[in-house]
Amino acid sequence: MKIVIIGGTGLIGSQLTNLLKNQHEVIVASPNTGVNTLTGEGLNEALENADVVVDVSNSPSFADDDVMNFFRTSTTNLLEAEQKANVKHHIALSVVGTQKLSESGYFRAKQVQEKLIGESSIPYSIVHATQFFEFAGGVAASSVKENGMFVTDALVQPIASSEVAAFLAKIVDEKPKFGIAEIAGPEKMPMNSWVENYLNAMQRPSNITIEKNAPYFGAVLENDTLIPEKAVFESKIRYEDWISNPQNQR
Template sequence: MKIVIIGGTGLIGSQVTTLLKNQHEVIAASPSMGVNTLTGEGLDKVLENAKVVIDVSNSPSFADEDVMHFFKTSSKNLLNAAKKAGVEHLIALSVVGTSKLQESGYFRAKQIQEDLIKASDTPYTIVQATQFYEFAGGIAAMSTVDGKIHLSESYIQPIASADVASFIASRISEKPEMGILEIGGPEKWPIYEWITNYLNKKNDNTEVIKDLKATYSGAATELNTLVAENAFKLGSTYYEDWISVPGNLK
């Protein structure tokens, strides 16, 4: 079976490629490989005879206008090419809580991506994952104001990227869901507690402030906005086990 992975050289895409390449014809598509969903370059050719397309691509810029342009344009180009090629299953990675985080430019763009997929003629499965363990540092950075990290008491349910990749790879043999499947990590943490734990393990003494008004990527959150309340599957990798692996603490 031919499988094309859009964003195939990224964090998730590279792992999915590794999991599938020995059993299937797998193409890890990316701009560096001559496939660009934003311009449409190489899409028709790479999707020829593809049965499954996996979209784990992401915008190179998170500025509001840039990210909206990326997901809207890329999704339209990919869906048009998928229809022409007769793709039987599009599996797209999204984020748990997207519909509740519409104050954020990034999540408005992800909502557009989901809506375009749902309205298309291509059978699909949208996999909404909670935040990756690998992005703890990114959360700390985007929550820093005047040298201090402001985080709310909202719960988060982080997951290892390897568990996300494994789940996505497992869906290629399943029928299209024609809907959303939520996945999350095995534990829920108050977000300030998780990031404080991460910083402590890095010996980073940056002050973390519990701030009820703190936003997540520019959007206000309720207690369970960032957790998989209707989880189809939970990851098996616990954070303490993951972070104890050499190289994971960055």
């Protein structure tokens, strides 16, 4: 099969490419490789004779207007190109809890992306993943204010990005689900504990104040907002074991 990976040079895309390239013809599609889903540059050429398209791209800016423009324009252009190329399966990576986070501009944009996919004539599968282990540092950085670090104690169930890539590789060889599949890590934990574990592993001060209403991408979380309702896959890789590996401490 010919597989086109949109966002193929990113964290998930590069791992997915490595998993698939020995079994399939894989096209790594990103602005760096001459394929731009926002402008349409190189898109038709990349999708010629493609069987499956996997979209793991993300907006370079998380500002509300920018992220909405990215997901709406990129997804519209991509689906139109897929129709021309007679693509048989569109796979998109999204986030557990997306449908519950309308307060957040980022997640409103993801909702639009998923709606466009569902209304298209292209057979599709949407994978909702929980937060990647690698994102703990970003959550920590975004939680810093002038007078300290404030993190919610709402639950998370983070997952290794390698497991997300492996699940997507499996979906490539399956029939379209015409719906959402949720995946997660093996453990539920308060977000403040997840961030604290990361900071301790980095040997950085972890003076965290728990603030229930501390926003996550602009949205206040309920206790189980980011927990899957019915995960079809739970990884066996525990965060504590993953972060103890020096190669993962970046």
